[in-house]
Amino acid sequence: MKQIKFSTEIYMGSDALSFLGTFENERICIVTDKFMVESGMIDYVISEINDSNAYEAFMDIVPDPTIENVVSGVEKLAEFKPTQIIGFGGGSAIDASKAIKLMGVELGLIEAAKLIIIPTTSGTGSEVTNFSVITNKKENLKYPLVDDRLQPEVAILDPRLVKSVPPVITADTGMDVLTHALEAYVSTEATVFSDALAEKAVELIFNYLERAYKNGEDMEAREQVHYASCLAGLAFNQASLGLCHGIAHTIGGKLHLAHGRINGVLLPSIVQYNGNESQRALERYALLAKKQGLSNSRGKMGVRNLINEITSLRSKLNMPSNFIEAGLTKEDVAPFISQISEQALLDPTTKTNPKAPTVEDVRKIVTNLF
Structure with missing residues (x-):
C-alpha cells in the first residue's frame, strides 16, 4: 500500500x-x-x-x-x-x-x-x-x-x-528542476500521481527555461519555471530521487561546486546509465521523450532523443558539459573519488534509483566526465 x-x-x-x-x-x-x-x-x-x-x-x-x-x-x-x-x-x-x-x-x-x-x-x-x-x-x-x-x-x-535572479543561477537551478523531475519519473517509488507532476515539470522546463535564462524580464517564463520547480518538488516528495542526486550531494560536499551545476554535468550520463541498465527506465525515458513530442522515440532511440534534448538545453544555457569545463581538474577529484563513489551509494536518494549501482559504476560515471 x-x-x-x-x-x-x-x-x-x-x-x-x-x-x-x-x-x-x-x-x-x-x-x-x-x-x-x-x-x-x-x-x-x-x-x-x-x-x-x-x-x-x-x-x-x-x-x-x-x-x-x-x-x-x-x-x-x-x-x-x-x-x-x-x-x-x-x-x-x-x-x-x-x-x-x-x-x-x-x-x-x-x-x-x-x-x-x-x-x-x-x-x-x-x-x-x-x-x-x-x-x-x-x-x-x-x-x-x-x-x-x-x-x-x-x-x-x-x-x-x-525576476532578478542572474542568468547563471537561473540555469543552475532550472537544471536542478529537470533533474528532480526525471529522477522522480524513473524512481522505483514512482506512481501515476508523481508521474503527472514530473511530466508537467519537464514540459515547462523544456518550453520556458531558455526564455527565462535569456530574458529575466519575461514574466511568463519566470512564472512557469517557478511553478515547474514546485511541481517537480511535489513529484520527488512522493517518489524520491536517484543516483544523480546521490553523486551530486557527495561531490558538492567534497568539491563545493553549485548543486544544480553538478546535476547538469551528470544528468545525461545518469540517463544513459539507467537506460542501459534498467529495461523499465529505458521504457519510461522513451515514453517521456514521446510525450515531449520528440520524433521516433522508441526504445533506445527514445533515450537518445531525451539525452539530446537535455544536452541541447544545457548548451543553450551555456552550462558545462563536463567537470573540467565546470572548473575542476582530475587532480581535484583524485583524492576523493573513492569516498565519492562509496558515499553516493549510502545517500538516501540513491535507494530509489531504477538500477542499484556499484561503487565501480559511480567511479566510471564520475571519472568519464573529466
Missing part, C-alpha cells in the same frame, strides 16, 4: 504574498541571508506583515548551511519563541529554516511553530518537500534529511521574487 499526501498549502501568483496579511498577533521569525536584507528583497515580506504581529530576522544563513549554522538559528528561535517561521530565500535559506525548526522541536527549545516557505529561486522545490540538506563542514559531507516534520505548512510562490 502506498500513501499519497499533499499537506502543504500553496499560494501562487503575483499577489501571493498578501497571504501574510492574514496574520494577527503572531510572533514571526524570518530565516534568511544577509543578501536578502541588504538588497531590500526582504521588504516584500515585511511590507505584508501588519502591526499586530512581532517579527525578527535571523539573517546569518550561509550557502550550503552547516550544522553550526542550524544550531545558531535554533538558539535565535529559542530566545524569540516564534509562532510562525518564514524561510525566505534560495535553497540554503529554505533548507536551513526547515532544519532549524526540526532541531528546535527535537531539543524541546521551541514549540511546533508553523513553517512558511517563500522561495526566491526556481530550483529546489523544497517549499513542498520533507527534505533538507545540511553540510558537515569538518567531514565535507552533505546530509540529506528526510522527515515528515520538515514538511512546510505553507508555500508562497510569487514570480516577482525570481
